[in-house]
Amino acid sequence: MSQAYDVIIVGAGVVGLSSAVMLRQAGIKRILVVDKGAPGREASWAGGGILSPIHPHKYPGPLAALCARSATLYPKFIKDIEELAAFSTEFRSTGLIRLGQNSDDLAEIQAFHSKHGTPFRVLDKAEAKEIEPALSPDFSTVLYEADINQVRNPRLLKALITACSRLGVELLSDDPVERLLVSGDTVEGVQTTRAAYHGEETVLSAGAWSGRIMERSLRRSLKVVPIHGEMLRVETFPPLIKAILIHDGHYLIPRADGQVIIGSTLHDWGFDKKVCLESVQGLLAAAIRIVPALAHCEWKQAWAGLRPASPDRLPYIGRPVGIAGLTVATGHYRNGLLLGPATAEAVTSTILGTDPTLDLSPYAVDRKVPEFRL
Ligand SMILES: Cc1cc2nc3c(=O)[nH]c(=O)nc-3n(C[C@H](O)[C@H](O)[C@H](O)COP(=O)(O)OP(=O)(O)OC[C@H]3O[C@@H](n4cnc5c(N)ncnc54)[C@H](O)[C@@H]3O)c2cc1C
Numbered sequence: 001m002s003q004a005y006d007v008i009i010v011g012a013g014v015v016g017l018s019s020a021v022m023l024r025q026a027g028i029k030r031i032l033v034v035d036k037g038a039p040g041r042e043a044s045w046a047g048g049g050i051l052s053p054i055h056p057h058k059y060p061g062p063l064a065a066l067c068a069r070s071a072t073l074y075p076k077f078i079k080d081i082e083e084l085a086a087f088s089t090e091f092r093s094t095g096l097i098r099l100g101q102n103s104d105d106l107a108e109i110q111a112f113h114s115k116h117g118t119p120f121r122v123l124d125k126a127e128a129k130e131i132e133p134a135l136s137p138d139f140s141t142v143l144y145e146a147d148i149n150q151v152r153n154p155r156l157l158k159a160l161i162t163a164c165s166r167l168g169v170e171l172l173s174d175d176p177v178e179r180l181l182v183s184g185d186t187v188e189g190v191q192t193t194r195a196a197y198h199g200e201e202t203v204l205s206a207g208a209w210s211g212r213i214m215e216r217s218l219r220r221s222l223k224v225v226p227i228h229g230e231m232l233r234v235e236t237f238p239p240l241i242k243a244i245l246i247h248d249g250h251y252l253i254p255r256a257d258g259q260v261i262i263g264s265t266l267h268d269w270g271f272d273k274k275v276c277l278e279s280v281q282g283l284l285a286a287a288i289r290i291v292p293a294l295a296h297c298e299w300k301q302a303w304a305g306l307r308p309a310s311p312d313r314l315p316y317i318g319r320p321v322g323i324a325g326l327t328v329a330t331g332h333y334r335n336g337l338l339l340g341p342a343t344a345e346a347v348t349s350t351i352l353g354t355d356p357t358l359d360l361s362p363y364a365v366d367r368k369v370p371e372f373r374l
Pocket residue numbers: 010011012013014015016034035036037038039040041042043044045046047048049050051052175176177178205206207208209210213228229230231263264265304305306307308329330331332333334335336337338339
């Protein structure tokens with residue numbers, strides 16, 4: 001069986017689904033999204049939904065520009081999705097508090113914020129206790145970024161899937177794309193385990209699996225590796241914390257109903273999604289150190305996801321040189337939930353051939369990247 005689409009999207013994560021919605025809103029009619037499993041159940045489901053980089057000062061400059069653009073797009077993006085889905089994604093401004101043990105600890109991030117003009121406040125102990133009464137008094141430096149948003153990402157994914165269906169986007173589940181259909185130097189669709197699907201344009205947004213598909217289909221290297229991250233969920237009632245709390249790479253994310261997500265780990269373990277006891281132990285110790293009362297809260301769940309990471313931590317967005325009919329959108333590493341709307345916007349302008357809002361050259365698919373190091 002062979003069918004014709006305007007755009008075929010490989011991968012129903014936040015990147016693929018957001019792109020489908022924006023392409024449809026831009027007037028593209030026949031869109032097919034194909035996933036190897038259930039849509040929205042890989043990294044995009046596993047993530048935390050913090051709509052800010054954890055370490056903004058450690059990333060290359062162009063990442064800040066893409067993050068800022070996406071943060072600007074988020075309120076309208078959510079409004080559109082929620083109107084179509086008719087339920088809330090719990091997109092909220094909860095603020096973010098960074099915790100340090102000495103005055104040097106957070107100096108770099110303060111310098112970064114001052115340079116970029118992003119608002120923050122240094123809190124003294126009394127102010128910190130007023131905003132977050134359950135916070136441990138052990139931290140001597142407390143930095144408050146009041147404007148940071150979060151989204152409850154499993155709900156966002158569910159809403160994106162519903163929005164796609166309301167917009168008439170076709171969604172194919174449990175059907176892995178084996179390879180892209182290539183004729184000369186043009187991609188003409190995809191071959192899945194069940195059928196060939198022909199499309200004018202194809203978007204490769206298969207997260208950590210994107211490199212495999214690229215290499216198999218075009219014999220071209222696309223350096224994307226899976227970086228394993230574990231998360232825990234505990235229940236607090238009444239809700240114990242209000243803001244996202246970050247210390248030494250670990251974070252606590254409060255959901256509106258009192259659930260608290262504890263994250264996360266970083267491992268280069270290939271495509272295995274196991275959860276290790278040592279990681280659980282480390283995450284729990286870090287969480288209890290930040291908010292001691294968590295020790296008495298109810299344990300709920302542990303899981304792991306695979307972040308699609310490029311060696312330079314920038315996503316790949318655009319057309320590979322010399323290949324027609326293909327747009328790549330992957331490698332979003334720790335920031336894909338934040339970067340969903342700006343990536344979808346860039347994918348849409350690439351496919352429509354319109355001027356992009358941002359200069360997309362830093363994210364070029366064929367840019368020179370170093371060898372991968374965690
Ligand atoms: C523990 C953890 C915490 C995180 N926290 C945050 C955070 O707080 N904020 C933030 O912004 N980001 C966060 N991230 C990062 C973010 O989740 C990812 O960058 C983002 O989800 C990547 O989206 P994606 O659509 O590219 O990939 P995915 O969500 O992995 O989607 C790719 C899709 O492609 C499909 N696919 C793969 N191979 C094939 C194939 N052969 N055929 C068809 N379909 C295929 C997969 O099944 C999957 O559904 C976190 C990630 C993890 C793991």
